């Protein structure tokens with residue numbers, strides 16, 4: 001249980017995860033994989049190499065530290081991360097492993113600069129934060145298990161169709177091998193694909209947005225060819241009839257205030273989670289403005305489908321497809337106007 005002195009200790013020292021975040025993050029993952037090589041199966045190697053996970057973990061620990069006496073204010077962050085953890089299969093027992101190694105790393109990096117009582121306070125703080133994640137994840141596991149057509153763990157799917165959208169992008173249409181219905185998902189959610197590329201390496205897990213509105217028979221994901229091993233494997237080897245293992249839809253990226261007009265802004269492959277949101281807004285007779293930046297007409301994924309959704313609807317107010325450069329100019333202009341308005345006290 002956190003005492004007043006623990007809260008003080010944690011708030012006063014949270015900055016450490018910002019200032020030494022890179023060092024702690026790198027050392028943390030090194031130790032984690034050394035002591036628990038099986039955990040490689042959960043983590044995206046490309047994100048590791050780019051330092052994305054290290055930063056994400058350190059940022060969230062820092063934020064939790066400065067808000068340790070009002071953890072409820074972190075609700076949206078916890079929901080977002082808990083959804084991702086559930087999609088990856090993170091379990092309560094993993095938290096003890098992560099907590100022990102995190103504290104050990106802080107002690108190793110800071111040496112005599114950190115006192116025993118501060119570490120003890122962080123131990124208690126970590127336990128409080130972990131308890132919130134574990135509870136959010138428990139609810140999420142329960143929800144997907146109980147939903148009509150829902151499941152936990154992986155479910156086998158086969159590819160019913162593969163469509164080449166552009167030179168770099170494909171869509172995969174997938175149905176469950178058991179032919180049972182699929183659960184409804186929220187516009188903007190993703191599925192997590194688990195695959196073995198070769199027997200010697202780890203299992204790979206990747207999240208892909210569901211790129212068309214909820215349908216109880218079929219999912220669609222739309223994947224860009226990236227330099228990484230997983231997207232190359234999918235582009236080169238996954239064809240009609242291939243089998244894939246998927247975790248149930250997850251994710252907390254959705255339209256807020258869906259009853260009000262919505263402006264969707266995307267660039268390139270970033271439009272995939274927005275397509276189901278657009279379809280859902282229009283089905284609910286809401287006004288939408290769609291702004292999409294793309295290098296050229298040839299690289300505009302799902303162009304015809306989006307145009308037909310927009311133009312066949314009376315509620316769609318605008319459809320603007322612009323080049324990336326123009327989008328950058330517009331955002332710079334927007335920032336300038338905002339600065340002027342802020343300067344004028346508006």
Ligand code: HEM
Nearest residue numbers: 042043044047053056057060081088090094095098129130
């Ligand atoms: C209180 C402890 C934890 C915190 C604060 C935390 C925080 C985070 C954050 C902020 C992300 C990034 C979410 C995003 O992609 O937007 C993340 C992702 C992730 N977390 Fe945790 N996490 C914790 C515990 C754990 C545990 C116990 C595991 C289990 C091994 C775990 C495994 C993962 C994995 C595999 C990812 C996805 C990384 C990737 O592949 O990109 N986390 N976590």
